[in-house]
Structures are given as structure tokens and as C-alpha cells.
Amino acid sequence: MGENRATARRFVACYELFVECQHREESGAGSGECRPGHAVLDPIDVAAGYVVSAMAISTGRAERMITFALDLHLRYPAILTEMAQGRLDLQAAKILASQMATVHVDVLEAVQRQVVEEYLAAIEGGVRMGEKAIRGNVDAIIARYDSNGIRLRRQEAARTRGVRLHKGVDGMSSVSAILATEEAAVLAEALDHRVKDHKYADAQAAANAQADTANPDTANPGDRAAAGEVEDYSIAERRADALMSLVCGDAGLAGAAGRAGRPGQPGELGAGVALRPKVTVIATGNHARDAGGARVEFTRSGQAALQALLDMLATSDGATFEPIDPRIGAADDARAALKYRPGAQLARRIRLRDGTCRHPGCAIPAEACDLDHVVPFDHADPRRGGHTIEANLAAMCRRHHRFKTFSDWIYDLQPDGTLTVRTPDGSTMLTRPSGPLAEYRREQAHAETEAWTRQQRRSPGPTGDEKADAEPTFWSRRASRHRTERRNTERRNAERARTYDPTPPAGNGTNTDATSASTGAATDTTPEKAAPASATPESASRWWARNKPHHSDIEKGIRALLHERLDELIDPPPF
Numbered sequence: 118m119g120e121n122r123a124t125a126r127r128f129v130a131c132y133e134l135f136v137e138c139q140h141r142e143e144s145g146a147g148s149g150e151c152r153p154g155h156a157v158l159d160p161i162d163v164a165a166g167y168v169v170s171a172m173a174i175s176t177g178r179a180e181r182m183i184t185f186a187l188d189l190h191l192r193y194p195a196i197l198t199e200m201a202q203g204r205l206d207l208q209a210a211k212i213l214a215s216q217m218a219t220v221h222v223d224v225l226e227a228v229q230r231q232v233v234e235e236y237l238a239a240i241e242g243g244v245r246m247g248e249k250a251i252r253g254n255v256d257a258i259i260a261r262y263d264s265n266g267i268r269l270r271r272q273e274a275a276r277t278r279g280v281r282l283h284k285g286v287d288g289m290s291s292v293s294a295i296l297a298t299e300e301a302a303v304l305a306e307a308l309d310h311r312v313k314d315h316k317y318a319d320a321q322a323a324a325n326a327q328a329d330t331a332n333p334d335t336a337n338p339g340d341r342a343a344a345g346e347v348e349d350y351s352i353a354e355r356r357a358d359a360l361m362s363l364v365c366g367d368a369g370l371a372g373a374a375g376r377a378g379r380p381g382q383p384g385e386l387g388a389g390v391a392l393r394p395k396v397t398v399i400a401t402g403n404h405a406r407d408a409g410g411a412r413v414e415f416t417r418s419g420q421a422a423l424q425a426l427l428d429m430l431a432t433s434d435g436a437t438f439e440p441i442d443p444r445i446g447a448a449d450d451a452r453a454a455l456k457y458r459p460g461a462q463l464a465r466r467i468r469l470r471d472g473t474c475r476h477p478g479c480a481i482p483a484e485a486c487d488l489d490h491v492v493p494f495d496h497a498d499p500r501r502g503g504h505t506i507e508a509n510l511a512a513m514c515r516r517h518h519r520f521k522t523f524s525d526w527i528y529d530l531q532p533d534g535t536l537t538v539r540t541p542d543g544s545t546m547l548t549r550p551s552g553p554l555a556e557y558r559r560e561q562a563h564a565e566t567e568a569w570t571r572q573q574r575r576s577p578g579p580t581g582d583e584k585a586d587a588e589p590t591f592w593s594r595r596a597s598r599h600r601t602e603r604r605n606t607e608r609r610n611a612e613r614a615r616t617y618d619p620t621p622p623a624g625n626g627t628n629t630d631a632t633s634a635s636t637g638a639a640t641d642t643t644p645e646k647a648a649p650a651s652a653t654p655e656s657a658s659r660w661w662a663r664n665k666p667h668h669s670d671i672e673k674g675i676r677a678l679l680h681e682r683l684d685e686l687i688d689p690p691p692f
Contacts, residue, residue, distance in 0.1 A: 118203030125200040131168065131186035138163040156523045162516060163524065169478040170544045176478035176517075188214055192222075195229045204237055212248055216255040219269040224262040232258050311359035312352070397469065399441045399557045414469070414553040441469060443557050445532055449506045455499040459488055459510060467510045472552030475536050476517035483552060486512040489521060491530040508532040533558070 139160040161183055168179035189197040193214050199205040213232055220228050232255050239246060246254070259266050275297065283291045296304065399412040442448070448463045459467070468483035488510050494503040503509065511530055513521060521528055527539040534550035549555070 121200050121203040121206055124207050125197060128182070128186040128189055128197065128200075131164070131183045132190050134167060135160055135164045135183055135187065138167075155519075158520060158523055159516075162520050166477075166520070166524075166526070167540065167542075170540055170546055174478060175480060176476065177480065179478060185211070185214070192225060193217070193229055195226075195233050199233055199237065204240075205233070209236065209251070212251050213255060216252055216270075217259065217266075219273065220259055220266040221263050228259055228262050307363060308356050308359045311362050312355045315355060315358060315362070395437045395439065397439045397441055397553070399443050399469075399554055412553055412557045439465070441466065441554060443554060443561070445558075446507050454504040454506050456505055457494050457496065457499075459505050463505070463507065463510070464488055466507060466554065468512055468552065469554040470507075470534050470552045471512040471550045472555070473512070474514040474517055475511045475548055475550070476513060476520070477538055477546040477548050479514060479517055481514040483512040486514045487518045489513040489518050491528050491536075493522075511536060 142158055142160050142163065161180060164183050165176055165179040168174070168182060169176055172179070189200075189210075193210075196205060196210050196213060200207070200210055213229075213236065217225065217229055217232065235254065235258070236251065256267055277295050278297060280292065280294045283293065285291055395415070397414040399414065448460075448466050450460075453460055453463070467488055468486070471483045471486075473479065473483055474481040474486050489512075490503050490505070490509055491511055492503045492509050494505065495501045509530065511528075511534075520526075525541050529537040529539075531537075534555055536548045538546045538548070540546075
């Protein structure tokens, strides 16, 4: 019940936010002047932007929340009241509201009151109905008051008919279709017939394969066909094959056994079917570098492996290839930058980089978006700014394009495509491009960073006075090491020169020799004793620290064993 009350409070807050945005838009946000019609923003778009900023959800979900909040306040107050009391959950409220969407306003109050009362009475009586049963009960109540409302709702539902493609992950994509019931029945019947044909062809192929290796007099054909069946090949996979077969055709159903990794040869497309899919290959042009990093992207269905591309080319009528240079600004041109409309190559790069609309929370594909100048293009003098280059263009759906142009939100685009959006209340949102070109760039940058980290672990940077080198190389480290060694040598020579006294003290020769010997000893040892720790080879040279000789007990044992064996061979015992 607490969750239901919290949900009701969120919808009340969404409604109040919409009313405030509507009031600001109608008053012109204090501008004091009449705005043209094309500059008027939908309050739902403005409110959705604030909801996205506050709740970190998608734009579509935010718009659905605000729209449902309006319906609850303006059409279904009885549903909102029960939600606020905790008696009605969100899912049930949406089902009841959707069923009453086309009920005439004159009878809506009576219909919704009876719908809510009967539903709550059933819940309190211990009856748990599914979605289909709930919709059936609501339609029965609507038929008593407004039978035309059900017919209108079904007419509006027919407008949702369509087929949509969605780029998926792991090399897969989804195709969703909303069809009329009779159309779906025809498609289902056709798929089932094609599945049966494929199953029969598979069984025949398996039986023929076993007949070649087994005795045809003793083998059971039915057992041979069953043995050739792949157990984990589901009906859904078979329907996918059947759908492609219906669209592309089959040269012969005998080739169907080669699909989905089953024994046999890959099925060929039907005669006269010419498929030339558009393939985008993102690569630098450096064959050594791109050997394992080139990216294969199908325009409408997403990324695919190189082997999948080769398999497709082997069974299709070829493809149209589009090479893309991934470097930032590779398609920019000085003269084209002063024109308002981007060229085809630049437009394609922006859509490949962004993937979707760049407004926070919006997921409309970039192919259906406008290309917006983040810094507005100066039509009076294009040289002053707003150039048509990659670093100033972003994919925006038409609605958010208008929103950016006429709202007081601030947009800032970085050269790599990162977009920062600041709302009037001070909130900041960050969106990064999600297209294949941006993903390729991030993968390459990550690989280069890892390679640099590995190189630094093998050969760390200089220390002390050598920190001035931002990116030390072998030669800079070598020169620094030599400078340190020369400086240490000069310091030792200076210490020896100050310690050595060329005039011997007075006395006999023995004393003189002894004195000289002691002086020489002092000359030899004193500087070394007085020298700081940095004068030792280990501290004077980092190369020496890395390559100094070391003594290993294992190595000593091996050498002793070798010497012992050699002595036995050279001087064997008398027996």
C-alpha cells in the first residue's frame, strides 16, 4: 500500500510540474513579447526534460509519466483517489485507463466509478484476475453505457500497425511487428507450412546420409530420420528460418539442412532475389593496425562479425561497402564548413557517431533525426561561428531540435561527441555518443591506454630533475643517466683533489713512507666513506639498478654440481 501511495504522489508532482511549465510557456517566460507559433514549446516536452534530469530515466518514460498524470487528473480522478489510498496498484490503473480511453466524456464518470468499484470488490473478495479477464470485465461495463467506445478504441488500435527493427547486442537484432489479427493468422499459417517443409527436407537429408553408411536392408528409415534431428533446434529458430525463406526464397528445400550449424550445405537464395545490403566498415586504413580492430556494421541492424559478413556475401548477391575513417574531423572541409547543410559523407559520420538522438534520455535512432548545429550557424556571416563540422553537429530528433533552439537550456559539444546539457535551474546532464563510430573510438583509445600502461611498467619514467620530460623516451633517459654519472664523477674528483696533499711531512724516510702510505690510504678511502649514498653505482645509474649482478643459491648449487661432475669425468676414480 505504501508503494501505491508513493506512486500516486509522483503522478501528482508530475501534474503540478506540467501546470507550472504550461504557465511559463503561456506567459512567454517573462519576455513580454509575443512569440511566433513555431517557437512555442509543448509543455509536456519541457516537463519531461526536468523529469529526466531529476529521475535519470528515458525521455519516453518521462513523457508517459506526465501524460498518464494528466489523464488521472483530468479523466480518471476515481483511479487516482484509490491509488492515493493504496488500494490500486499502477499496473491495474494503467489497464483500466487504457480500456476507457475512448469512452465518451458524458458517461465517463459513471463508467469509471463502476469499473473501479467492481475491480476492488473482486480483489477484496479474493479473486485474482489476469490482464485479459480485467479487460473483458471493463468492456462489459463500457458496453452498457457506450457501445460505440469499444468500436472507436479498436479503430485507433489499427493505427499502431507496423514493423520495427531494433539493433540488438551480441550480433543479434529484433524485428517486432504489430499486425491485424487476420494478417497475423495468414503469416502464422505460412510460417508453419514452411517449417513443415524444412523439417521434411531435414529428415530426408539425414536419412540419405545414413543410408550411405548403413545397410539399407536392416536400417529403419524412421529411426535414421529421427537420429538426424538436432534436439536443441527450437520451433522459434525454425520460424526464423522460415521467415527468411519466405522473404528471400529457397533455391531448394534440400539446402535447408545447412542452416543454424546443422549438417549439410548452406541454403541458397531463390532465383531472381537480389540482395545487396549496405555494410559500413570502420577502419583507419592502416592494415597492420586494423588487422584485429576493424569494425563491420550493418546500417540498420547493428554490428556483425567479419565471418558473418563473409558468409552473407557467399549466399547473397553482393553488398555495398562504405569505408569510414574513424579520425575526428576526417570528413571536415574548409569550404563546406561555411555552408549550412552538411555533405552526405559528414552527415553519415555524425549519425554513425551518435547512434540516437543526443538529447538526454531520448532513444530515437539517428537515422530519423535532424543534424543540428550546437553553436547556431550564422547565416549572415558564416565565418563568425557555428561552422558545419563534426565538432559542431549533433543528431537531434525534430522535437528536441525545436526544444534546443527555442528553450533556455544550454548545450555544449566536445570534439569527441560528448554533449553537456545545463538546465535553467543549474542541473547538468552528460550524454555520450552511442553509435558504432564512437564505440570504435573508445575501444581504440582503451587499447592505446593499456599499451602505454604496459610500456610504462616495463620502463618507468625518470625521477628527480628529469621530471621535466612529459613523455620520456629511451634516448632522453639515456642522456639523463649520462648526465648523472658525469656529475657524480666530477664530485668524486673534487673530493679527492681537496683531500690529497702533495707536500710530505718532515722526518726520516720510514716515517715519510709510512706517512705517505697513510695519506694515500686516506686519499683512497676517505672520499668513498664521505661520499653520500647517491654516489654508489646503484643510485648513480638506474640502468645499474635494473641490471646489477645478483647471487642466487640455486645458481651456486648448479655450478657446484657441474664442477663435481666435470671433476669425475676428468679424473675418474681408480676403480
